[in-house]
Amino acid sequence: MDIGLAFDLKSDFVAPAGAPDDLLEEYDSERTIAAIEAALSRRGHRVRRMGGGKRFLAELLAAPPELVFNVAEGRGSRSREAHIPAVCEMVGVPCTHSDPATLALALDKALCKRVAAAAGVAVARDRVVRSVAELAGLELRFPCIAKPLHEGSSIGVRASSRSDDATALAREVGRIVGDYAQPALVEEFLTGPEFTVGVLGHGAQARVLAVMEIRPKDDRTADFVYSVELKRVWPDHVEYHVPPRRPPELLAAVERVALGAYRALECRDIGRVDVRLDAAGVAHFIELNPLPGISPGWSDLCILAEKSGVDHDALIGAILDQALARIGRR
Numbered sequence: 001m002d003i004g005l006a007f008d009l010k011s012d013f014v015a016p017a018g019a020p021d022d023l024l025e026e027y028d029s030e031r032t033i034a035a036i037e038a039a040l041s042r043r044g045h046r047v048r049r050m051g052g053g054k055r056f057l058a059e060l061l062a063a064p065p066e067l068v069f070n071v072a073e074g075r076g077s078r079s080r081e082a083h084i085p086a087v088c089e090m091v092g093v094p095c096t097h098s099d100p101a102t103l104a105l106a107l108d109k110a111l112c113k114r115v116a117a118a119a120g121v122a123v124a125r126d127r128v129v130r131s132v133a134e135l136a137g138l139e140l141r142f143p144c145i146a147k148p149l150h151e152g153s154s155i156g157v158r159a160s161s162r163s164d165d166a167t168a169l170a171r172e173v174g175r176i177v178g179d180y181a182q183p184a185l186v187e188e189f190l191t192g193p194e195f196t197v198g199v200l201g202h203g204a205q206a207r208v209l210a211v212m213e214i215r216p217k218d219d220r221t222a223d224f225v226y227s228v229e230l231k232r233v234w235p236d237h238v239e240y241h242v243p244p245r246r247p248p249e250l251l252a253a254v255e256r257v258a259l260g261a262y263r264a265l266e267c268r269d270i271g272r273v274d275v276r277l278d279a280a281g282v283a284h285f286i287e288l289n290p291l292p293g294i295s296p297g298w299s300d301l302c303i304l305a306e307k308s309g310v311d312h313d314a315l316i317g318a319i320l321d322q323a324l325a326r327i328g329r330r
């Protein structure tokens with residue numbers, strides 16, 4: 001099959017002067033794209049690098065492939081992840097991963113939570129604020145966490161993101177609104193253990209690939225924030241457990257939350273869902289990544305897959321197989 005690979009390389013962007021150092025965190029490395037290309041080629045497909053943005057669009061119109069394998073994060077707005085699937089849909093070329101409506105919705109963490117909550121999935125109480133002044137009269141209980149409303153890849157989420165009082169929260173909201181030019185989502189902090197869940201497929205057949213617990217080595221679970229610093233600078237401070245050493249009923253509850261959110265958002269092919277327990281041990285949905293990072297050995301989805309016996313090639317193959325089955329090509 002003639003497969004076009006849609007992607008955005010970190011090296012294609014230049015962060016504006018004075019921007020926070022994690023602004024381009026979501027974009028891919030050459031190594032990741034080469035690994036995806038190799039995995040698809042090894043399955044006997046002809047793979048063409050189409051890149052992202054207008055370059056992708058020009059090539060899509062000039063020489064449409066039979067299928068687009070999409071890992072492009074897009075650029076510039078909360079709808080950025082929807083750009084590639086939207087133009088594919090317009091031109092009539094099938095595309096892996098979720099459709100544009102799901103990708104746009106999932107990137108706005110507050111809207112995504114509303115949809116999951118309407119389907120009966122537990123979520124932390126929250127408020128969206130556009131300025132520090134809007135924190136007045138906040139009716140949330142501390143500790144809280146503030147994060148950029150429409151980012152992923154831990155962008156803007158720091159070790160300092162958890163706030164115990166109004167002063168600390170105002171500082172965090174000021175940082176987010178200032179540095180990332182978008183509203184802040186303020187949530188009550190879930191102090192229990194954290195999990196991330198890989199999900200494959202769509203609709204009723206969607207199934208859990210694996211559940212991974214992300215544990216701070218210092219056991220200070222109640223303060224734990226899986227921040228950009230932890231991933232980049234102190235990776236030795238976290239442990240990944242697949243499967244988590246937890247009772248089966250608890251893991252079943254975590255899976256129910258993940259599948260509930262995945263199905264409510266009508267995700268397709270692959271997704272990764274973050275879940276955390278509150279102080280009473282109730283599993284809550286945090287966020288859903290319908291375009292999860294897929295860097296070998298680095299991205300949570302790849303760590304989770306590898307630890308459950310699915311190597312990078314097999315993971316790419318599984319995503320492709322889901323898309324091919326969905327469009328009736330296998």
Ligand SMILES: Nc1ncnc2c1ncn2[C@@H]1O[C@H](COP(=O)(O)OP(=O)(O)O)[C@@H](O)[C@H]1O
Pocket residue numbers: 124145147151152153154155157187188189190191194224225226227274276286287
């Ligand atoms: N309401 C919350 N309660 C407790 N921890 C949270 C909450 N929201 C986010 N976190 C912590 O912050 C991390 C990053 O937040 P998340 O919403 O998953 O952003 P990202 O899109 O950057 O992954 C989570 O993995 C978790 O450790």
Ligand SMILES: [Mg+2]
Pocket residue numbers: 154274287
């Ligand atoms: Mg997350």
